[in-house]
Amino acid sequence: MIGIIGAMEEEVAHLVKLCEEREEIVQGPYHFYKGRLSGKDVVLVRAGVGKCNAAACTQALIDRFQPSYLFNTGIAGAISPEVHIFDxxxxxxxxxxxxxxxxxxxxxxxxxxxxxxxxxxxxxLLELAVEVNQEINPEHNSFIGRVVTGDRFVSSHETKEYLKKTFDAACCEMEGAAIAQIATKNGVPFVIFRFISDEANNEAVYEEFEAKAIEKTVNFMLEFLRRV
Structure with missing residues (x-):
């Protein structure tokens, strides 16, 4: 069983629609969807935005379904100057x-x-992810790097520079490290995948590129699951 956690309704809903043999399981505030996606047994859930939501949802998924892997999908703001929108x-x-x-x-x-x-x-799984993305999104780049997480939406050049200088971050978002922390404590292997929706600066264009970044997330996950 592979657990897939998204922060936003849109990205999870796209994947849920594509699930075969789908079953909805409600536990507390969470709607888990079990099924088969790209030939793999999966459970999908939306965590909600922020670290507390992400951590609580991750532990609930692990307790109920005992996944072999956890994948966290979503979008993020670029921190490294080498990383650009849709990478x-x-x-x-x-x-x-x-x-x-x-x-x-x-x-x-x-x-x-x-x-x-x-x-x-x-x-x-890191090099496999690079290989898959190069095949389905050849016009954009793939980076293996550090994801940094905090309970704020970064949209200033000053914060972006701070995160790059202090942590050598590739991108920033609001859930990944909390999911990673809980996965690590439970001994569940994880990978975080983030398509870039904005460059975390004063000209943040999150809403403009959000839908396209989510589309890329869905297409990537479908192909990545086939290869795992």
């Missing part, structure tokens, strides 16, 4: 940039009690 960022690792316990000598972004700074994605 794909595949998580090498993920961390929470708004965790600050430096007063107790922890590195910025490190959660006390965790073994290291950030959470490592399943390295076995």
């Amino acid at each position: 794909l960022v595949i998580s090498r690792d993920a961390l929470q940039y708004d965790v600050d316990v430096t007063s107790f000598d922890y590195p910025l972004g490190k959660v006390p009690g965790d073994k290291k700074l950030g959470y490592d994605a399943d390295a076995r």
Whole structure:
């Protein structure tokens, strides 16, 4: 069983419609959809926006379905100057940039009690993701890099520069590292996939490119699942 978590209704709804043998399971606030997608057994769910929503949903999915893998799909703002709109960022690792316990000598972004700074994605799947995206989106680039997560929508040049300089981030968003943290604590391999919808600057064009980025997310996931 592969767990797929999205933050937004639009991206999850597209995948749910394509599921065969679909079954809806309601648990608390979550609507899980079990079925077969691209020949794989999957469970899909919308987590909602933000770290708390993402973490709670991830634990609920793991407790109920015991997935072999967790994939987090969605869109993000570019941080690295090499990353542009509609490019794909595949998580090498993920961390929470708004965790600050430096007063107790922890590195910025490190959660006390965790073994290291950030959470490592399943390295076995990273190159496969690059290969798939190069085939279906040859006009755009793929990057394996760091995904940074915080409870804010980044739209200023100053914050973008800070995240690049401090964390060497490829992109920023609002759920990935929380999902990665819970997956890691439960020993479930994960990968975060983020298509870029804006460049996290003062000319943020999130709404303009959101629909196209979601379309790319859906097409990528369908092909990636076929290869896993």
